[in-house]
Amino acid sequence: MLLLRIAFYFALLSLVSVGGIPSVMPEMQRQVVDVNGWMTAAKFTQMFAVAQAAPGPNVLVTALVGWQSGGVAAGAAALSAFCGPAAAIAYWIGGFWDRMRDAPWRRAFQRSLVPVTVGFILAGGYVLATPHGLDWKSVLIAGASAACLYFTRRNPLWMLAGGGVLGYLLF
Amino acid sequence: MTEAGETQFAPPRSLWALYLGFLSIGARSFGGVLPWAHRVLVEERRWIAPGDFAEVLALCQFLPGPNVGNVSVVLGRRWFGARGALAAFAGLIALPLVWVSALAVLYAGYADVPEVRAVVTGVGVAGGGLFVGTALKLAKPIARRPWGLAIAAASFGALGIWRVSLFAVLPVAVALGWAAARRGRL
Numbered sequence: 259m260l261l262l263r264i265a266f267y268f269a270l271l272s273l274v275s276v277g278g279i280p281s282v283m284p285e286m287q288r289q290v291v292d293v294n295g296w297m298t299a300a301k302f303t304q305m306f307a308v309a310q311a312a313p314g315p316n317v318l319v320t321a322l323v324g325w326q327s328g329g330v331a332a333g334a335a336a337l338s339a340f341c342g343p344a345a346a347i348a349y350w351i352g353g354f355w356d357r358m359r360d361a362p363w364r365r366a367f368q369r370s371l372v373p374v375t376v377g378f379i380l381a382g383g384y385v386l387a388t389p390h391g392l393d394w395k396s397v398l399i400a401g402a403s404a405a406c407l408y409f410t411r412r413n414p415l416w417m418l419a420g421g422g423v424l425g426y427l428l429f
Numbered sequence: 430m431t432e433a434g435e436t437q438f439a440p441p442r443s444l445w446a447l448y449l450g451f452l453s454i455g456a457r458s459f460g461g462v463l464p465w466a467h468r469v470l471v472e473e474r475r476w477i478a479p480g481d482f483a484e485v486l487a488l489c490q491f492l493p494g495p496n497v498g499n500v501s502v503v504l505g506r507r508w509f510g511a512r513g514a515l516a517a518f519a520g521l522i523a524l525p526l527v528w529v530s531a532l533a534v535l536y537a538g539y540a541d542v543p544e545v546r547a548v549v550t551g552v553g554v555a556g557g558g559l560f561v562g563t564a565l566k567l568a569k570p571i572a573r574r575p576w577g578l579a580i581a582a583a584s585f586g587a588l589g590i591w592r593v594s595l596f597a598v599l600p601v602a603v604a605l606g607w608a609a610a611r612r613g614r615l
Contacts, residue, residue, distance in 0.1 A: 315495040366607070418552050
């Protein structure tokens with residue numbers, strides 16, 4: 259049954275979402291676009307765009323991807339399945355972690371995750387920024403927004419708005 | 430901020446106040462929820478000291494799940510137990526969920542208009558660019574660490590280019606990162 263499959267998949271995804279939503283975007287896109295064919299890569303990037311244009315945590319993209327894959331109920335299932343397991347882990351680990359404040363393995367573990375999350379988030383950006391493959395238009399828009407974020411302290415909404423204008427002109 | 434120190438910070442008085450605090454984070458956090466979480470929790474409501482907030486955030490950034498969502502669960506639990514965790518998380522996503530649903534329905538009505546589709550695709554591509562910029566910022570501590578760069582590049586290639594499943598990539602990448610960190614290479 260589609261609803262159960264979506265809930266189960268997003269619950270699994272929740273458990274490996276080290277680095278948050280950006281890290282799981284390549285895997286999510288692989289599943290709904292490449293494996294199941296529930297939407298095109300362009301549609302996936304558009305759903306992400308709608309979620310980015312709303313306030314609040316970007317976890318809301320799971321609701322939109324679920325909705326696009328199997329209707330409103332699937333959207334609710336995807337969002338709750340993605341939030342549930344991660345929230346449970348945060349709930350149980352919170353106290354434990356505070357007690358381990360000075361443990362040497364804690365620092366080593368934190369350091370060991372830095373290159374992993376960097377690679378994952380980079381992959382998330384690449385997959386979302388190339389809905390039509392690696393063409394100069396996408397590279398221009400994504401490169402400009404990445405550079406603005408890296409070098410300035412402007413609100414990211416400006417980069418998204420700029421992306422909308424460039425998208426209108428180029429796509 | 431003056432020298433008065435940690436004594437000025439006090440937990441929310443009630444579950445309802447906690448809910449309203451996170452509601453105001455969710456309602457205003459266009460373009461990124463983290464700066465608003467800091468503003469509301471540390472500066473406006475003064476529920477938690479800056480150093481304490483940074484500690485909680487560091488934990489939540491590498492737990493699985495949405496970072497600030499995890500912050501809401503950890504802090505809600507600290508102050509009011511399971512009910513607090515639930516209230517804080519519900520407050521955080523209530524209004525954004527209404528907003529994003531309305532936007533999605535609105536967009537569905539215009540998705541066939543090529544100009545609208547072009548604008549929305551452009552926003553999505555720029556959003557992908559924001560992830561790239563974020564990754565570059567996070568990469569500063571490993572910029573001169575060949576092992577770190579190699580692990581980051583391999584993780585990127587496996588997920589982004591060769592489209593290997595995250596479920597296969599994550600255990601290998603974490604094991605490599607752990608090995609490098611243990612040898613003092615990170």
